[in-house]
Amino acid sequence: MADVSSHASTSPGEAMIRLDNLEKHYPGQARPAVATLSMEIPEGEIVILVGPSGCGKTTTLKMINRIIEPSGGRIFLQGEDVTTTNADELRRRIGYVIQQVGLFPHQTVAANVGVVPKMLGWDKRRIANRVDELLELVGLEPGRYRDRYPKELSGGQNQRVGVARALGADPPVMLMDEPFGAIDPINRARLQNEFLRLQEEIKKTIVFVTHDIDEAIKMGDRIAILSEESRIAQFDTPSNILANPADDFVENFLGAGPSVKRLTLSQVGEIELNSWPTVQAGVSGEAIGEAFRRCDDDFLLVLDGQHRPKGWLARADSGRVQSTDNPLPILSPVTSQSTLFDALNIILQSYSTAAVVVGEDGAYRGTLDLERLRALIHVEQEAQLPTAAADQQDARHRS
């Protein structure tokens, strides 16, 4: 059997996936689950299907790999009409990740990840190499996890194995149905960040279902906001949708605080950081006092010998001698992959007024404070609304 990767690739300008008047009527249901849906999914992008519960997201997604056979319409993959071709062969070209993961519990992690290559008839060595490569890619050390069973992994680890399995034979397309829906919020943010980093490497065409608009804004290159019966209310980039919601439905769905939501669009790594007054751990009380005298801030950031942030030191009443032994905890540092929204969250929880940014090695890079975020929101708003901003300026000039 041929390799998945040997299939014809998309010619330029051609959508990777094209849905043409796709319909689904479940037997015995008065209303269709998907009325008529046409959309084009460009190569290499993450397209998010988002909408209220029961609007037909899952049904739409599952029609792409024909886990659910459409009642009408056509599906094109890389320009080829796959509506009635062999479903099993189609599915080997499409990775599939679901919330419940669905790993094979009786097989090891390696067997799970290697299942598609094995079906494609790869030899043992090649499968083993591919499995290790994929485990590395999703951040699981092969030597440690290869021979485990799914029940011996955490939910987040299982989900990574699920992603690795879906990438098995390097399919051009991935379908993901609320892949991080069952993961706790902290780990979800981590998995999302990791997945975005992974996508920079693998550049797959991804259709991603969620009912969480924040996740949609964060993960999507493009978002399709769906209403009942999978009707497209708006299909655009996150920033365009946030700036110009097409109608009341979209506006309602976006919910409160579009400027706060815009913070999800940028990552900490994309902006310039503030610097914050620091002291080395272990310095004398006098040195601390001196550092406080030299700045207006009420907090000093304590760094250890490896330049890693240790905690915050609050300004004490004058005269009291301080030490760096028991600083206030940082709680959780921010990395360059964190979104500005994550950073805002952390600022609000922090003892100080800033989030501490660290590099991959855990070393201190800089900080981000509320003022900085406010300034960014204003700059972006003006960029987004050139006319409104210009009007205001005019008004000011005239007065």
Added chain:
Amino acid sequence: MSFGSYLAGNWQDLLKLTVQHLLLVLVSVAIATVIGVALGVLTYQTAAPRAFVLAVTGIFLTIPSFALFGLLIAPLGLGYTPAVFALVMYALLPIVRNTITGLREVDSAVTESARAIGMGRWRRLAQVEVPLAWPVIITGIRVATLLDVGIAAIAAYVGGPGLGHDIFDGLDRIGFPVAFNLALSGTLGVIVIAIVLDIFFMFLGRFTTPRGIRG
């Protein structure tokens, strides 16, 4: 004659009957496993065939064994064949029922993933569904085996092999001292076989259950 000296004098016969009995049961259960698992696999997904198969195999189990063996004489004659035929019929229900239950209990997210990966119907069954249902299926086979160990004693009635011969001989000679020894040795043989097979299945279940789903 005491039971002990009876055993000492007749152990070779008893051993021969025990082995016959064991083989009769194993052959019958093996055939029933093939048929029962196949029936389960073919029907577990659709309600009507599933209910039909369970009803029919359920009825088999309610036929009194003497009556069934007797009824089989006309079409199948005497000896080994009707014995195996009847024992297969009795063993079907537990095997079919557990096959259906086991397959239906497989997590739908797992079968859906298997489908989404591009596994065809039979590959999915062989590599995913049956292995996952296996602990339940083998429990069904174990129950069927124990059931058949007891019923196989009746097979002697239609000239089948096994410990039933001792038991029926004993019953024929009620009133004579040897009757008790015959019936008791036959019965003990049946019990020993049952215990041995039960232990065997416990180990078989353990070793044939994939490590990832062992409790």
